[in-house]
Amino acid sequence: MNSITKAIALLVVLLTATAGVAMMADSSDAAPADIQEPVPASNPEAGTAIAKVDGTPYTDFEVAVDAAISSNKTLTLLNDYQITNLNLDAESVTIDLNTKILSFERIKLINASSLTFENGTLNGLYIGAANEASIAVNTGCSVTLNDVNYYTKATGLFPSGDAASVTVKNGSVVHAVGFCIGTNAGSSSNYYVDIKISDSGIYADSDSSAAGTAVFYNVPGSLTITDSTVQGYFHGVIVRGGTAVISGSTITNTMNLSGWETYYDSEPWGTGNSIKLGALVLGNRDNASYNYPTDVTLIDTDVISDGTYGANYSAVYMWANPDPENGVNLVYDSACTFSNLNSTTNDLFFYGNNGANITAGLAVAQAGDRIYNSLQAAIDDDNEEITLVGDTKENVVVDGQTVTLDLNGKTVTNVDDHTITVKSGELTVKGKGTVQNLTHQKAALAAYPGTKVTLNGGTFDRTNETGTGPDTSGNNSWYTIKNHGDMTIDGATVRNGGGFSSCINNGWYSGSAQGTPGNNDLAVYAGTNAKLTIVSGKIDGGLNAVKNDDYGELLVQGGELTNSVQATILNWNIATIEKGTFSATSDAKAVILNGKIDGTMDKGQLTISDGTFSGPVGIQMMSGGVGIGDVTITGGTFNISSDNIIDPLTGTETNVQVSGGSFSDDSVLAYLVEGKGLVENGTMFDVVDVHTVTYTFNDTTYIEKVISGQTATQNTIPALPTLPEGCEYDFGEWDKTAPVTEDVSVSVKAEITSLTVAIGTSTVDGVTTLTATVDSTASGTPAYTWSSGEATESITPSVGGTYDVTVTLTVTSGDVTVTGKANASVTYTPSESGSTTTTTTNPDGSTTTVETDSDGSVTETTTKTETTETGNEITTVTTTGSDPSGSQTTSSTEVTIEAASGTSGSVSLPEEDVNSVIESIASAGTTTNTISVNIGENDTVTMGSAAISAIAESNAVLEISNENATVVADGDVIETLSTGDVSITVGSATHDNLNESQQQSVPENSTIVELSATVGTSPVHDLNGTVEVTMTYTLPSGIDADDVIVFYVDDDGALHQMRTVYAEGILTFYTTHFSYYFVGDRSMIPSVDPEPSPGEDDQPVVVPPVDDDDDYVPLPPIVDTDGSGSSGGDDTVKIVACAAAAVVAALMAAFLIISRRD
CATH class of the missing domain: 2.60.40.4270 (Listeria-Bacteroides repeat domain)
Incomplete structure (x- = not known):
């Protein structure tokens, strides 16, 4: 068969109309396995309800349709039914097929009518021209098939008017002998058709005598196919114009004819489907028509060239109009598959005319549900959020858009220009991925003036960089980033492996250029500085990691900057560093290079408030300027390997001020501002106020x-x-x-430092002399001035009175003269007997009284009172005496502690107070010493073991007193109590505290006084020494002082006589242990006891139990109590005092009870 014969044969198959839709030939009844040609419906008998609307049955279909239209209710088909035509004019209706078959000749919609079929079967009976399809959808009208099986012998759905729409969804199946769904490009009034196919099947007859195209789209507009199967004989889908998005679907052609593989490779395409065969055919090869672009997106879609000769056809065939504006664009994602590749060329796609005006490839970008085979296309589509889904090699330009680009682990590589150029608008880059540039004098990212760029992720690099040093470019070198706009780096990595160009250039290489930019600039400076803010990220390499050039403003708030050629930052204009890490290797010049040229675009202003800086030199002047510029350092850590923290270079302008920071060398001292200094801190020197x-x-x-x-x-x-x-x-x-x-x-x-004067007295032959004695840390000759007028060291007072002396001491060293004064006062009192008394107030606040007898004997008493930090008042009285010959007769110190009030009747004596007392005794140097503790109204005094041990070691007598009694313990007793923390209690008790036998011996109204001693937690009874107990006592009427005797009562109620002394209202007795004691008279002793030994009698005195009926009156108590009493333990040592007197007729008995419980 020659080419002419083939053309005639094919034209028989692909009959076309001037309207652009193929004419249909007679078809066979072949259909997909799941679709069978329905049997034409036979109408029911007359009078049978055909349909119902809103519950009302109708026997006439047209009447039912009118009812549905007027009521805006759904028409429900009740029986299979056949009609001839259904015409809708500006009307809308929904027909529920109700699983029935509706057979019809033709359906036509005009004037924005709307028709929906659902839930059943449509059987198109019309056979005729394609432009007279079974269902014709004209301008502004819409048809929806929802879960409908539709079989027709002609074109199934023919939206031929402007803005007409067809929707096939929800399991619907369309089977047509001609086109299943087709458009008409005969007039521009038919443009902008909207076809939506979802979750459905579209099948074109496999008979070679018919059109055999499942979906035919040839006008500007929108075709969407989702989750569907599209199968045709000659073509699965044809898109000769408009925009198509096909996702989750299968597109197949099942061509079983041979010999047509290359026919349209050299022939112009016809109209309709008189074009190249294939599963998916895109574009146009006809200069006279279809002059609009074709844009197709495939997502997760299988395209299959099937059938006996399917392997002879490419799955996708494309040809584009010669006008570049009307070309073909195809993009598909990685989930798409293409099978039955062309066996001759082995191409996945067939590109007509060598691919002229055709762009096709795997998707590299995605915006929402839309994918693009170029990043530029996604940007040009004004998408705000774009994600890379594949590597791409292109020059990308943002010009007026606001775009956020997620690199998503992919790589963008340039072709021959900057990889990404932001001419106007805003760009944000995030995610992992790489933007790289391979071309000489081109950047991975270039931002023009007025733009805003934020880099939150990604790696920017010049991977073919060949510059090796400041003088060697290698013919492939430039900045990785060139910024004339407002750029923020927060998480990105910027690299440059060369040493000729800086990694980042912020500002203008030639800020003074006019008219056209310099070789290393994007645009001429127009009044707005370039701003670069680094928040976080890594910037590494280049001649400098960052070059802040003419009119550049740099703000570093974090990140890591490293460099091994020149510096991490070269600043010519304004740079502020608030934080970050800056590391220069030993091969670099300095961590930071700073230079000033003028006060306009190269101001050389560098401010550092924080950051960590390490390298061979801290901050060095950049050569070529007039000076290092204005450098202000208020903080930061500079760990520099040399002593060159700051190197302004000799003979250049210098204005460096340091007011904070930490430095590895003290050479920074030369730049400290007023009010600052250095303090060494380990290996560093910190700037401090x-x-x-x-x-x-x-x-x-x-x-x-x-x-x-x-x-x-x-x-x-x-x-x-x-x-x-x-x-x-x-x-x-x-x-x-x-x-x-x-x-x-x-x-x-x-x-x-110390200057005191004391007045001493001496009496010789009855003449008293007052002598001023000076004690001073300074050496000099004192001058004396007495209140009596004398100017000598000693005076002899003629009359009694107060005598004051002032001592003036002047010392000189070089030009400095220091004068000090000290005063002292003495009261001189002579007596007629010839004795004298002088009282002097000492510098330490103590007073000293000297009594000189007429025979020459002297008694000197010094009294000092002070209050400790714990609130206790300590009074020290030291007394010494001498006879007329000067021999010492007395030497004693008594220290009294007036204990501060305690809580719950208890006072704790602090160790520091006891130590103070011991020191006073030691400094006095006296031989007889007493420590008195007055606890006032309290019952108990406690001392720690260290305190009581110190008292024992001092050999002083311990005296404890309160309002009840005074107890004096000798050294042996103190030694016994010094083995632990000690507690001594003097308190009252009640009659109930006694045992039954003792209660028989003690009247209920007796007053009981309690003394107890505890060391640690153990009571102490045997004191291993003698305790003197003294109390005030008033004799009752009729009782003689010699008759007063102290007894103690044991646990059995027996009384024991103690050695007792009573004189002038003071009752004193002695014991070697603490016990219950009472004071009675001798009438209570039934027999004469032997002379008692110190402590107690060996034999008990048996006293008959007290009869409450007896005329017995207790003596007045020896202790004044409030009557509340206190209860002691079984081992508590208690002192009980009671007294009795005669009532009514005569005094029966009187006693004070002091009993013991062991």
Whole structure:
């Protein structure tokens, strides 16, 4: 068969109309396995209900349709039915086929009518021209098939008017002998048709005598196929114009004819489907028609060239109009498959005309549900969010758009220009992935003035960089990023493996260029500075990691900058560093290079408030400028390997100010501002605040610098002149030991460190002499001035009275003279007998009284009272005496502690107070010493083991007293109590505290006084020494002092006589243990006892039980109590006192009970 014969044969098969839709030939009844040609419906008998609307049955179909239209209700088919035609004019209706078959000749919609079929079968009976299809959808009209099986012998659905729409969904199946669904390109009034196919099957007859195309779309508009099967004989889907998105679907052609593989490779295409055969055919090869672009997207779709000769056809065939604006664009994702590749070319796609004006390929970008085979296409579509889904090689330009690009692990590589150019608009880049550039003098990212760029992710690199040093470009070198706009780096990585160009250039290489930009600039400077903010991320390599060039403003708030050629930052204009890590290797010049050229575009302003800097030199002037510029450092850590923290270069302008930071070398000291200093901190030197202390002494000002928080120099101030020995400075109210936190001005005086005078007395042959004795740390000749007018060291008073002396001591060293004064006073009192008394107030506040008898004997008593930090008052009285010959007769010290009030009747005596007492005794050097503790109204005194042990070691007598009694313990008793924490209680008890036998011996109204001693947790009874107990006592009427006797009552109620002394209202007895005691008279002793030994009698005195009916009156209590009493334990030692007197007729008995319980 020659080519002419083939053409005639094919035209017989692909009959076309001038309207652009293929004419249909007679077809066979072949159908897919799941679709069978329905049997034409036979109408029911007359009078049978055919349909119902809103519950009302109708026997006439047209009447039912009118009812559905007027009521806006659904028409429900009740029986299979056959009609001829259904015409809708500006009307809308929904027909529920109700699983029935509706057979019809033709259906036509005009004037924006709407028709929906659902849930049943449609049987198209019409056979005729394609432009007279079974269902014709004209301008503005719509047809929807919802779960409908539709079989027709003609074109199934023919939307031929402007804005007409067809929807096939929800399991619907369309089977046509001609086109299943087709459009008409005969007039522009038919454009912008909308076809939606979802979850359905579209099958074109496999008979070669028919059109055999499942979906035919040839106008500008929209075709959407989702989750569907589309199968045709000659073609599965034809898209000769418009936009098509096909997802989740299968497209197949089942061609079983041979010899047509290359026919349209050299022939113009016809209209309709008179074109190249294939499963998916795109575009146009006819200059006279279809002059509009074709844009097709495939997502997760299988395209299959099937049938006996399917392997001879490409799955996808494309040809584009010669006009580039009307080309073909095909994009598909990685989930798509294409089978039965062309066996001759082995191409997945067939590109007509060598692919002219055709763009086809795997998707590289996605925006929402839309995919693109170029990133540029996605940007040009004004998508705000774009995700890369594949690597792409293209020059990308953002021009007016606002775009967020997620690199998604993919790579963007340039072709021959900047990889990404932002000419206008905004760009945000995020996610992992790479933007790389391979071309000389081109950047991975270039941002023009007025743009805004944010890099939250990604790696930007020049992977073919060949620059090796400042003088060697290698013919492939440039900045990785060139910024003239407003750029923020927050999480991105920027690299440059060369050493000729900086990694990032912010600003203008030639800011003074006019008209056209310089070779290394994108645009001429127009008044807005380039701004670069680095929040986080990594910037590595290049001649400099960042070059802040003419009109550049750099703000670093974090991130890592590294460089091994020149510097991490080269700043010519304005740079502010607030945080970050900056590391330069030993091969680099410095961590930061800074330079100033002018005050306009190269200001050289560098401000550092924080960050970590390491490298061979900290900050160095960049050569070529007039100076290092204005460098201000308020913080940061500079760990520099040399002593060149700051290198301004000799002979250049310098304005460097350091007010904070930590530095590895103290050379920064030269740049510290006023009020700052260095303090060594390990291997670093920290900049700290320094305050000025201004001293004014003798009308001269002296200055000392003190680090904030530290104290001024102790004892001596280097700024002040040296004082004479024994002198010191007086700083008034200023505390020189307190940390200095601000500048201070202090008025200073000099004084003798210690200068005291004491007045001593001596009497010889009845003549008393007062002598002033000076004690001072300074050496000099004192001058004396007495209140009586004398100017001598000693005076002889002629009359009694008070005599004052003032001593003036002046010392000089060099130009400094210090004068001190001291005063003393004495009261002189002579007597007629010839004795004298003088009382002197000492410098330490104590008073000394000297009594000189007429025979020359002297008694000196010094009394001092002070209050401890715990609130206890301690009074020390030291007494010494000598006879006329001067031999010492007395030497004693008594220290009285007036204990502060305690809680619950208890007082704790602190160890520090006891130590103070011991020190006073030791300093007095006396031979007889007593420690008295007065606990006032309290019952108990406690001391720690260290305190009681100190008393025992001092060999002093311990005296404890309160309002009830005084107990004096000798050294043996103190030693017994010093084995642990001790508690001694003097309190009252009640009659109920006694056992039954004791209660028989003690009247119920007796007053009981309690004394107990506990060491640790154990009561102490045997004291291994003697305790003297003294109390005030008033004899009852009729009782003689010699008759008063103290007894104690044991647990059996027996009484024991104690050695007792009573005189002048004071009752004293002695014991070697603590017990219950009572005071009675001798009438209570039934027989004469032997002389009692110290402590107690060996034989008990048996006392008959007390009869409450007897005329018995207790003696007045020896202890004044409030009657509340206190209860002691079984081992508590108690003192009980009671008294009795005669009532009514005579005194029967009187006693004080002091009983013991062991």
